């Protein structure tokens with residue numbers, strides 16, 4: 001049985017971590033650390049958890065205990081740099097939900113995150129924890145960098161075809177949508193209900209931190225074509241939806257593509273759909289629903305996830321499960337699905 005520290009446990013992703021760790025069969029206890037809410041009780045911050053989770057007192061991050069086995073870090077960008085090197089030097093396991101360790105190169109981090117990186121040696125030591133993809137290797141690691149929410153959906157939907165078809169891909173255009181909780185709990189005028197209700201808008205075009213993260217992983221798998229990423233905000237709190245249009249130099253068979261996706265994904269959390277997925281199918285779950293559509297030389301892949309679960313805390317707990325060799329669904333899914341197959345949805 002393991003003890004867990006949740007650093008930044010009072011935010012949106014922290015709350016999901018608390019819910020999963022409470023249900024987890026191999027976790028004996030956890031402690032929540034934060035800054036402004038230190039000293040408050042959990043039920044004051046999340047009254048809806050009363051009756052499910054003990055009314056723990058939030059501890060100050062200044063009084064962090066080094067007795068936990070693993071630490072989830074759910075802090076704003078730049079803050080994890082203060083804690084990750086100390087924890088890894090004490091031989092602790094760390095899963096960082098933020099972006100501070102996702103990019104492999106210090107220069108890229110400075111360019112996109114605008115901070116100096118104080119532990120660049122860890123950028124190479126970390127493992128990028130795309131939990132459902134078979135290339136993620138959990139042996140002999142201490143630090144997992146949990147993927148961003150957009151990259152999770154984009155990479156899970158695109159990676160399977162890259163190794164076999166990279167030479168046939170002319171370009172990829174990815175249009176992506178996020179609910180407003182993607183920006184965390186802090187107040188921002190542009191995310192107010194009165195601004196976003198009934199509204200949709202593109203933002204950070206060609207300037208989103210997740211674009212270099214997506215490209216880094218695509219390049220590692222052999223991708224070498226032009227790629228565009230256009231994020232949009234949705235008038236909803238939760239969810240990530242991505243539609244990637246892949247222009248090919250020659251026609252390929254849909255059955256071949258479907259077989260590739262089926263053979264790549266053994267994960268119980270990937271559902272391959274015959275119809276484009278809907279956000280409501282995945283909200284509050286750790287599933288990533290993917291569908292492909294092929295017409296001539298254009299392949300369109302759509303994917304849907306919950307940004308706070310598959311795009312953050314669900315995937316983080318899944319990463320912990322795989323790191324410790326536990327059933328990857330522990331704490332996240334009540335029962336394992338039996339086999340992966342295409343599901344037809346009739347309207």
Ligand SMILES: NC(=O)c1ccc[n+]([C@@H]2O[C@H](COP(=O)([O-])OP(=O)(O)OC[C@H]3O[C@@H](n4cnc5c(N)ncnc54)[C@H](OP(=O)(O)O)[C@@H]3O)[C@@H](O)[C@H]2O)c1
Pocket residue numbers: 007008009010011012013014033034035036037038061073074075076077079097098099147148149181182183184185186307308311312
């Ligand atoms: N939201 C998403 O959909 C999503 C998805 C994937 C990844 N992420 C990443 O996960 C991380 C957490 O995101 P979130 O949405 O949960 O953020 P959030 O809702 O804003 O929560 C941030 C947490 O960090 C604490 N905190 C803030 N500044 C701190 C400081 N200087 N020292 C100590 N604690 C501090 C806050 O606690 P107090 O205010 O109580 O001190 C709160 O618990 C971010 O890096 C984010 O990019 C988020």
